[in-house]
Amino acid sequence: MKVRILYFASVREKLGRDSEEIDLPAGVASIAALRAHLRARGGAWADALAEAKLLRAAVNQDMVPPAAAIKAGDEVAFFPPVTGG
Amino acid sequence: MRISVQTEDFDLGAEVRAISGNPKIGAVASFIGLVRDVAMTLEHYPGMTERAIAKIVDEAKARWQVIDCAVIHRYGALLPNDQIVLVAVASGHRGDAFAACEFIMDYLKTRAPFWKKEQTEDGTRWVEAKDSDDEAAGRWTVPRR
Numbered sequence: 325m326k327v328r329i330l331y332f333a334s335v336r337e338k339l340g341r342d343s344e345e346i347d348l349p350a351g352v353a354s355i356a357a358l359r360a361h362l363r364a365r366g367g368a369w370a371d372a373l374a375e376a377k378l379l380r381a382a383v384n385q386d387m388v389p390p391a392a393a394i395k396a397g398d399e400v401a402f403f404p405p406v407t408g409g
Numbered sequence: 410m411r412i413s414v415q416t417e418d419f420d421l422g423a424e425v426r427a428i429s430g431n432p433k434i435g436a437v438a439s440f441i442g443l444v445r446d447v448a449m450t451l452e453h454y455p456g457m458t459e460r461a462i463a464k465i466v467d468e469a470k471a472r473w474q475v476i477d478c479a480v481i482h483r484y485g486a487l488l489p490n491d492q493i494v495l496v497a498v499a500s501g502h503r504g505d506a507f508a509a510c511e512f513i514m515d516y517l518k519t520r521a522p523f524w525k526k527e528q529t530e531d532g533t534r535w536v537e538a539k540d541s542d543d544e545a546a547g548r549w550t551v552p553r554r
Contacts, residue, residue, distance in 0.1 A: 333452055333524035334535045378538075385457035387520065401454060401522075405538030408451065408482060408523025409442055409494050409514060 325350075325396040329358075332403035335379065338372035348394075355381045356390040358400065373402065380405055410478055412462050414453060416485040419495055428477035428499045438506035439497035440514050444487045447527050449536075451484040451493070454522035458482070465516040469498070472512070473505040480513060482523065512549050519546040 325348045336342050352361045359381070363373045373379070382401040383392055394400055411427065413419075425437050462480050469475055481495040496513045500506040525536040 330454070332454055332522065333526070382454070382457055382522070385454070385460050387461070387522075401457070403454070403522060404524065404535065406519065406522050407525045407536045407538050408453070408521050409518040409542075 325353075327358075327394055327396065327398045327400050329362075330399065330401040332401065334404050335372050335402050338368050340368065353393055353395075354390070355383070355388060355392045355394065355400070358394060359390070359402070378405060379403065410466065411480070412459055412466065413479075413481045414455070414458050414462075415481065415483060418483070418492060419481045421495060421497070424479045424481065424495060425497055428479050428497060431476050431499070433501055434476050434499045435501050436503040436506040437497060437499045438503065438510040439495065440510055441492055442494040442514075444489050444491045444493055446489055447529055448486070448488050449525050449527045450486050450533075452524045452526070453482075453484045457522050461521045462517065465513055465520060468516070469509040469513050473509040474500045474502075475505070475509050476500055478509070478513070480517070482517070482521065484523065515542075515545045515549060518542040 326345060327348060328345050330343045331339050352358055359373050363370050380403055381388055383394055384399050421439060421441060425439060429437055466478060466480060475498055477499040479497045483493055487493060496510050498506045498510040519542050526533050527536055
């Protein structure tokens with residue numbers, strides 16, 4: 325299952341990239357599962373996406389909770405809590 | 410209704426005039442946020458930002474009478490005292506205009522995907538989100554019966 329992932333702000337800086345296309349193994353079908361899957365890459369990934377870090381996620385440009393499902397073709401994003409206004 | 414995410418500055422007078430044409434409008438409330446103290450760079454999530462703001466405005470329209478409104482948020486490099494954000498709401502009466510303007514601003518702070526990076530003497534740092542912003546947005550939540 326292919327999805328596009330975007331990274332913003334401090335997450336983007338820590339990872340040194342702003343986006344990627346990824347082919348996910350079966351079973352990685354939620355935001356929480358995807359985050360764990362990426363964290364397993366180790367190094368900067370384990371740090372930027374660490375469980376203790378308060379992060380937000382979006383699927384197809386709507387903010388969603390960690391249990392939210394992802395499906396093929398989705399645009400997923402990980403970012404820190406927002407600080408606009 | 411005007412929603413704009415832009416690098417350029419904006420003019421409050423022009424924006425208020427642009428949303429005040431309807432003769433049913435008796436009140437316009439507006440808010441402008443400025444950069445405080447230090448230079449900063451604002452990053453956002455193109456596409457989601459406009460969508461998130463539109464949803465916030467829709468929610469305000471469901472709660473109060475909003476005849477027209479303007480929400481402008483800048484991104485990119487900004488200096489102390491620069492204008493960052495404008496929310497202006499036109500309504501029949503001031504109660505709805507004030508409430509909707511404050512609601513949109515509170516929700517922008519917690520739901521619109523913007524991130525501030527400050528430039529201090531010691532280098533740059535990402536601004537941390539504040540619990541007080543969540544609390545400000547939370548006070549608009551109506552308890553469900």
